[in-house]
Amino acid sequence: MQQFKIEKPNDDVRSYLQEKIDNLTKPKGSLGILEDLAMQIGWVQQSLSPKLSNPCHIVFAGDHGIAAEGVSPSPQEVTYQMIANFWAGGAGINFLARQHGFDLKVVDAGVNFDFKLEDPIIHKKIRKSTRNYLHEAAMTHEEMELAIQRGAECVQDCFDQDCNIIGFGEMGITNTSSSALWMTYLTGVPLDQCIGAGCDHTGNIINHKYNVLKQSMDNYKGDASLEDIMCYFGGYEMVMTVGAMLKAAELKMMILVDGFIMTNCMLVASKLNANVLHYAIFGHQGDEAGHKLLLEYLKAKPILNIGFRLGEGTGALCAYPIIDSSVRMINEMNSFKEIKVTKYF
Numbered sequence: 298m299q300q301f302k303i304e305k306p307n308d309d310v311r312s313y314l315q316e317k318i319d320n321l322t323k324p325k326g327s328l329g330i331l332e333d334l335a336m337q338i339g340w341v342q343q344s345l346s347p348k349l350s351n352p353c354h355i356v357f358a359g360d361h362g363i364a365a366e367g368v369s370p371s372p373q374e375v376t377y378q379m380i381a382n383f384w385a386g387g388a389g390i391n392f393l394a395r396q397h398g399f400d401l402k403v404v405d406a407g408v409n410f411d412f413k414l415e416d417p418i419i420h421k422k423i424r425k426s427t428r429n430y431l432h433e434a435a436m437t438h439e440e441m442e443l444a445i446q447r448g449a450e451c452v453q454d455c456f457d458q459d460c461n462i463i464g465f466g467e468m469g470i471t472n473t474s475s476s477a478l479w480m481t482y483l484t485g486v487p488l489d490q491c492i493g494a495g496c497d498h499t500g501n502i503i504n505h506k507y508n509v510l511k512q513s514m515d516n517y518k519g520d521a522s523l524e525d526i527m528c529y530f531g532g533y534e535m536v537m538t539v540g541a542m543l544k545a546a547e548l549k550m551m552i553l554v555d556g557f558i559m560t561n562c563m564l565v566a567s568k569l570n571a572n573v574l575h576y577a578i579f580g581h582q583g584d585e586a587g588h589k590l591l592l593e594y595l596k597a598k599p600i601l602n603i604g605f606r607l608g609e610g611t612g613a614l615c616a617y618p619i620i621d622s623s624v625r626m627i628n629e630m631n632s633f634k635e636i637k638v639t640k641y642f
Contacts, residue, residue: 298524299445301543303572306340314339314627321630322638330600334578334623341549341576342461346628349551349621353455354399354464354610355541356383356390357448359407359534361471362429363513368506369471373426376470377410383468384417390466390609397617399464404451406444407533408469421447423533431513434529435475441528441536448540456548462620463545464553464580465562466610469534473585474510476561478530480587481514482521483564484594488514493557493586493606523568538562543569546576553613553620556583556605560591567595578620580613581605 318332319325326332338347358380364373382388383403386395394401404419405412409426412418423444427435436444455463477491492507519525527536539562545552546566554563554577566573574595581601582589592599600616633640 298442299449299540301449301547301570303543303546303570305572305575307343310343310345311336311340313345317345317632318627320632320634321626322633322636323630328626330598330619331623331626333598334620335627337578338551338620338624339627341551347624348628349462349624351458351460352397352399352462352464352617353402353458353460354390354394354466354614355402355404355451355455356466356468356609357404357406357534357537357541358468359472359532359537360409360426360469361475361532362427362435363431363474363509364471365429366431366509368474368502368509370502371470373409373470376468377408379468380405380408380418388609389607389611390614393611393614397614399614399617400455400458400460402451402455404537406447406537419451421451421537423447427532430530431509431516434519435531436528436533436536438524438528440533441524441531444533444536445540445543448537449544451537452541452544452548452550456550460550462551462553464555464610464613464617465538465541465559466555466613467534467538467558467608469532472532472535472558474506475530475532475535476558477587478510478513479526479535479561479565480591482526482530483523483568484591486587486590486594490590491587523565527565535562539566539569542566543573546570546573550576552577553610553617554579555610555613556581556608557585557588557591558608559610559613560588560595560597564591564595578616580616583612
């Protein structure tokens with residue numbers, strides 16, 4: 298598998314950042330999470346005056362063979378239909394990207410549809426849908442490695458556009474099923490606590506979903522290694538995101554992490570290289586059942602908890618103004634010394 302050189306940022310700058318933050322014209326600690334974010338971004342950028350430039354958001358799209366087992370109430374064609382909605386500018390992620398100034402890119406990682414070369418999509422298709430992991434591995438190790446590589450290529454293109462903060466989202470019917478399996482194998486949390494309703498707002502699908510996924514686990518005869526779990530139960534859009542996250546951290550970019558599926562991708566990325574977590578900002582705690590437990594496992598503190606479960610990266614982009622505020626705080630607030638205000642704490 299492609300290796301990524303991800304460094305832990307040098308800690309020497311942290312004391313200087315803390316001193317600057319503590320001496321802004323406010324009581325110490327009074328801006329809460331803005332102070333935490335300013336510290337993290339300044340630490341990653343090794344700068345007392347961090348900046349956010351040319352934010353990008355990539356939606357990776359792919360289909361899953363397990364959809365044949367009815368684990369989602371939505372038919373598989375919704376995946377490519379939603380991609381057309383992205384093109385038309387009418388999806389949830391579109392208005393948020395416009396609102397917050399993100400360059401939105403949509404990537405075909407493995408959609409079960411034949412797009413035209415002229416379609417406004419980034420063509421990175423591995424295969425038209427993964428295989429059905431109730432019966433066999435979703436992808437081969439060679440396909441997994443190719444997905445890692447192609448995800449990294451997408452991030453490099455954004456970096457070359459002077460982007461230093463990047464979000465990731467997904468589109469793929471049944472990818473909450475694959476995410477639940479990644480989670481249970483890699484965290485030890487029981488499967489029933491990892492499974493949520495996905496796009497089924499009624500919750501009626503959960504029992505059937507559990508039974509299919511439990512049978513898939515019973516049928517699995519692999520070695521339970523990280524790479525084998527990625528291959529057997531993953532989605533092309535998910536593995537591509539893992540490669541993208543690792544590359545972003547290698548390039549010292551800030552990574553906006555969205556909901557349940559994207560947090561599972563960060564989980565896998567962190568198992569491959571723990572240093573990736575230094576670059577991650579967790580946008581929100583989603584409404585999918587296992588997301589809270591997964592965030593707790595990663596010791597992650599999400600910015601928002603507003604009942605989202607859409608995916609596409611919507612929760613991460615909703616959190617962006619708070620991240621922007623943290624950088625504005627450290628750069629635009631006066632210090633007590635500059636403004637000659639007596640410290641009032």
